[in-house]
Amino acid sequence: MNVALAIAGKDLRVLLRDKGALFWACVFPLAFALLFGAIYPHSSSTAKIAIAVHDEERSPQTAALVTGLVGMEVIHTADADARVQRGEAVAALHIARGGALNLAVDPSRGAEGAYVDAALTRALSAGCAVPLTRRNISGTAPRSGFELAFPAAVLWGLIGCAGAFAAASVAERRSGTHLRLRAAPIRMHTLLLGKLIACIVACAADAALLVLIARVAFGVRIERFAALPLAIASCAVCFGGITVLLGVMGRTEQSVGGASWATLLLFAMIGGAMVPLSVMPDWMRVLSSASPVKWGIVALEGATFRGLPIAEVLPACGVLLLFGSVALLSGAVLQRRTA
């Protein structure tokens, strides 16, 4: 373990003294958050307007009302409010026994809310006259573009860390230090463990720093303090595992460097770090589940402005840990085979 810690300490020291790596891990994510935080409207927009409906009445009249919501994507669910809270629907329509309607609208999505309102009014005027009350779900929508931009920025920071560590592996191969370490009295898994520890520590520290800046300088809310360390740790383990795999994937520095950045940028593109998930078409949202970046953003948004209960952040954390574990095991197997 001491040797693994010595390797981790060396890798962290090398990272901290590499100005290029620090730029990609810290400066670039901040620039991203500043730019996109200013650009994003104070609401997320969706390609399709979704309304979550909880129909307890289940009468022909209420069925007709729901059918009459023209142009809406209707999601039938018992936890309609939670769907709005997670940003999956613009409004939650509760139809109580007796037919009373209760419409809850995401206040940050004003234009879409008005559209829901209009569609509901049209459906009601088509023959279903029941009393309607309106309310807002507060404290769960982003108050500013920065609340939307920072989770993605944190993921960019992690991508920067992973890229820097992969580049350090490349430099080790080029300089001959990797060869010297292979001739040292250490097992290959100790070498991998050292690199994994370094990457996890760097990723966690980077994410924590960016979240702190987001909180202090940009007023980004942290609604679930208990969920935040969990989300950060899961992201760090995930990217640690991916870095180990990337570091052993190729035989030459060129192949390792190229494969690292290509993979990480692909993850970023489909995972919502470049284009927000909310504006992606349906097929791309399905595809995005293959990217750890998506699950990182979901976990961080849940812990910050969305304020999801920890039980709802856990599945995203689980997926991140799974990604990291699979990548780490694959890296270890590949390293053994190469050696």
Place this chain on the structure above:
Amino acid sequence: MDMDAGMSNLCLTLAPALKARGLRKKLGSTAAVAGVDLTVRGGEVVGLLGANGAGKTTLLHLLAGVLAPDAGTIEIAGASDPTRPRTRRALGFAPQATAVYDELTAAENLRFFGSVHGLGRSALRARVEHGLAFAGLIDRRDDRVGTYSGGMKRRLHVACALIHQPALLLLDEPTVGVDAASRGHLLDGVTALREQGCAVIYASHHLDEVARVCDRVVVLSKGRVIAEDRLDAIHLDLEALLRAEGAA
């Protein structure tokens, strides 16, 4: 166990520092090493001569355990199999490419490689000082290696291979790209190691260096040993051999 004491014992052992028998290694369809036997005793410096492509580096990689032989056995200071950590503790390896971290200082590089070899805190402190003195870098100990000249880096590179006082030191063309002063410093260092009982294999294609520091030379050609004796006793036109193979 105190590492310094352990390594000193290894240097004084009666077993040869290196005993390799029937080593063979194919790289692709080429027999890079084709049946090499080699024995080196403590305090002996053996030159490994050969042109580019003769198999020097492949042989050193086999001895260092970073390549697995297709056939043959290797014993280092009485311990078999150079892939085992116990065997590797008796081995120091300075590969052809400079193997130090540019972002770290000389002291940090030495400390790191010492930690990797399992040196305890007090032994490490003493060995770092010794390594800095060996490399002639005491004045520059806290400067980052990236600011050093090529010669200074090569001296540190060799010092890192010595940090744990190995019984056997493998040097793969240690003077590549260094100035005359650094070359002299390194050759003096190798001579001092012989006096301390360390066995050294010194791969090079410079006859003058080999003549200066080596007790005996092993000449490789196409993966085979074609001559093995004191340099002045070898009746081969080595310069012509090295030129011809190098040209090929």
